[in-house]
Amino acid sequence: MTTHLRLPLPKPLQEIFHPPPTPGVLGIFQYLDATLDAIKKLRAAGHTDFTVYSPIPRHEIEDVLDQPVSPVRMFTLVGGIAGCAIGAWLTLWMSYDWPIQVGGKPIGSVPPYVVIMFEMTVLFGALSTILGILFNAAFAARRGGTIQYDPRFTNDRFGVFVPAGSDKAARLEALLREAGAEEVHRG
Amino acid sequence: MAEARTPTRLTYDYVTRTIARTLGAPTRGYFLLLGSAVGLLGVGIITLLFLLRYGLGLAGYSHPVYWAVFITCFVFWVGIAHSGTLISAILFLFRSGWRTAVYRTAEAMTVFAVMTAGLFPLIHIGRQWYFYWLIPYPNERGLWPNFKSPLIWDEFAIGTYFTVSTVFLIMGLIPDIAAVRDLATGWRKKLYGITALGWTGANEQWRHYTRGYLYLAALATPLVLSVHSVVSWDFAMAIVPGWHATLFAPYFVAGAIYSGVGMVITLLVPIRRLFHLEEIITVDHFENLAKLCLLTGSIVSFSYVTENFVAWFSGNAAERAAFWYRAFGPYWWASWTMNICNGLLPWLLWSKKVRTNITALFVISIFVNIGMWFERYVIIVVSLAGEPFEPWANAVYNPTWADWGIMAGSFGWFFMWFLLFVKNFPAVSISEVKEVLVPPRRQKARAGAQHT
Numbered sequence: 001m002t003t004h005l006r007l008p009l010p011k012p013l014q015e016i017f018h019p020p021p022t023p024g025v026l027g028i029f030q031y032l033d034a035t036l037d038a039i040k041k042l043r044a045a046g047h048t049d050f051t052v053y054s055p056i057p058r059h060e061i062e063d064v065l066d067q068p069v070s071p072v073r074m075f076t077l078v079g080g081i082a083g084c085a086i087g088a089w090l091t092l093w094m095s096y097d098w099p100i101q102v103g104g105k106p107i108g109s110v111p112p113y114v115v116i117m118f119e120m121t122v123l124f125g126a127l128s129t130i131l132g133i134l135f136n137a138a139f140a141a142r143r144g145g146t147i148q149y150d151p152r153f154t155n156d157r158f159g160v161f162v163p164a165g166s167d168k169a170a171r172l173e174a175l176l177r178e179a180g181a182e183e184v185h186r187g
Numbered sequence: 188m189a190e191a192r193t194p195t196r197l198t199y200d201y202v203t204r205t206i207a208r209t210l211g212a213p214t215r216g217y218f219l220l221l222g223s224a225v226g227l228l229g230v231g232i233i234t235l236l237f238l239l240r241y242g243l244g245l246a247g248y249s250h251p252v253y254w255a256v257f258i259t260c261f262v263f264w265v266g267i268a269h270s271g272t273l274i275s276a277i278l279f280l281f282r283s284g285w286r287t288a289v290y291r292t293a294e295a296m297t298v299f300a301v302m303t304a305g306l307f308p309l310i311h312i313g314r315q316w317y318f319y320w321l322i323p324y325p326n327e328r329g330l331w332p333n334f335k336s337p338l339i340w341d342e343f344a345i346g347t348y349f350t351v352s353t354v355f356l357i358m359g360l361i362p363d364i365a366a367v368r369d370l371a372t373g374w375r376k377k378l379y380g381i382t383a384l385g386w387t388g389a390n391e392q393w394r395h396y397t398r399g400y401l402y403l404a405a406l407a408t409p410l411v412l413s414v415h416s417v418v419s420w421d422f423a424m425a426i427v428p429g430w431h432a433t434l435f436a437p438y439f440v441a442g443a444i445y446s447g448v449g450m451v452i453t454l455l456v457p458i459r460r461l462f463h464l465e466e467i468i469t470v471d472h473f474e475n476l477a478k479l480c481l482l483t484g485s486i487v488s489f490s491y492v493t494e495n496f497v498a499w500f501s502g503n504a505a506e507r508a509a510f511w512y513r514a515f516g517p518y519w520w521a522s523w524t525m526n527i528c529n530g531l532l533p534w535l536l537w538s539k540k541v542r543t544n545i546t547a548l549f550v551i552s553i554f555v556n557i558g559m560w561f562e563r564y565v566i567i568v569v570s571l572a573g574e575p576f577e578p579w580a581n582a583v584y585n586p587t588w589a590d591w592g593i594m595a596g597s598f599g600w601f602f603m604w605f606l607l608f609v610k611n612f613p614a615v616s617i618s619e620v621k622e623v624l625v626p627p628r629r630q631k632a633r634a635g636a637q638h639t
Contacts (some may be wrong), residue, residue: 138390
């Protein structure tokens with residue numbers, strides 16, 4: 001019998017799409033205000049890396065989480081400015097590359113080109129906004145690893161997942177139940 | 188705010204299940220509708236094959252009318268598209284709660300209407316295989332498109348509009364696809380699992396999503412106003428009397444939204460009935476759509492009056508002749524159809540009784556669309572036919588079977604996509620309808636004090 005030399009091969013795709021499960025506690029809530037209580041209690045206890053699930057975006061959740069404004073706006077701004085610049089370059093450079101006089105107007109006449117510049121601003125702004133959302137949400141998911149989820153979160157239940165080792169789990173479970181969690185799962 | 192418009196007693200669970208139910212097994216009626224749509228599309232394809240074989244002469248093109256039904260249909264379908272973005276983006280920025288129940292249908296309609304509109308310039312150019320000449324690409328002749336031409340602006344505007352409205356529709360769909368994924372079983376669970384892009388409703392997802400959605404809406408708002416302005420400049424930049432008017436951009440935008448809202452009503456009435464969505468899409472929603480119709484219809488009526496007044500007041504003989512020809516020339520029937528359907532009909536909507544009568548609204552919405560089609564026909568064909576610059580060339584143009592065949596095909600194409608959409612994806616936004624409901628709270632006393 002020959003011995004196989006086993007090399008630990010890296011699996012980058014596996015890591016990106018299926019990061020290893022993160023141990024923690026998941027609380028399922030029926031009520032919005034109970035969820036808010038749980039978030040407040042967790043923050044008071046010094047937790048910052050928990051995940052809140054909700055079927056719809058609620059400003060109350062945003063308020064108690066007190067997160068910084070999403071960086072997506074920078075994507076929109078940069079994309080929009082880039083689009084405008086590309087529109088200006090496209091029209092002006094192409095006009096001078098093969099100059100044709102049309103209707104006695106200057107070769108590079110800016111007023112009609114504003115239309116193209118505007119459309120390109122919107123096009124690039126919108127596409128980079130989409131990229132911004134995808135990138136940021138993907139990186140957030142990457143940071144969180146594979147965490148517990150319940151299919152009811154897209155329907156009518158709210159959820160709070162707190163990553164924690166087995167040492168802290170009991171205390172967190174008590175905290176979530178006290179806040180009004182319907183169910184608490186450890187994983 | 189507008190929260191009360193969707194009955195607040197609905198629960199989140201009820202909303203999810205009611206809307207997800209629309210994706211159930213298709214009935215015989217659905218297949219009948221889809222079959223008719225595909226049949227109409229077939230008529231269009233056969234007509235197109237004839238056009239390719241025998242040329243555009245089949246479509247009745249002759250001097251001086253070289254822009255006719257195809258361009259009319261192009262403007263008609265682009266116009267239909269506009270109310271979708273108005274409802275999904277502009278009313279979003281205005282925080283109108285009532286839009287949530289109707290915006291998905293309107294937005295899907297937008298995407299499919301732009302897809303339909305985009306076919307017409309291609310059919311109109313006759314040699315579809317050269318369509319890429321419009322695109323600025325490096326070529327052996329070293330030539331570039333003429334960016335001073337409104338037709339090139341239009342290409343950029345429609346291209347951008349199609350792209351942005353499609354991504355906007357898909358963005359809105361992601362949380363709803365996730366909601367359907369979590370209820371579905373079998374192959375549908377797999378399909379929605381992939382298309383939901385891993386959506387879970389985690390706070391990190393909502394944080395970026397809501398911001399991004401806001402900026403998309405902010406970008407789509409000026410875009411929708413620009414697109415029909417650019418379409419109007421296809422005409423207004425020319426010197427044909429009846430086209431050459433500074434009024435055209437706002438006039439076209441208002442007309443576009445008017446016809447689009449009409450089409451939304453035409454589509455929503457049967458969807459609501461067939462899918463039993465009466466609890467979610469209420470009479471209040473229809474009343475609001477009717478008010479939008481009344482507002483934009485009044486702007487259109489006002490534009491008609493202004494247009495005629497300016498033609499007379501300008502003292503310009505060509506302009507006056509063009510408008511006289513429009514109203515009393517051989518095309519008087521088209522002009523008066525347009526005047527009655529768009530100028531007078533919306534005034535019925537001042538009455539609350541009409542606004543809250545779904546059957547009446549459905550009938551009015553169909554006439555709105557007929558009227559708006561004729562508006563484009565009158566502007567395009569009648570202005571060209573009665574062109575007083577070349578009195579020797581005046582001719583009465585009449586659409587031929589090829590025009591009607593292509594037009595029927597366009598309706599088939601549009602309804603085919605729309606029917607496929609409503610059966611495979613939630614036609615009403617699940618997450619946004621929930622946003623206007625009172626959220627479930629432990630302390631009921633505080634529910635009254637909540638605000639949105």
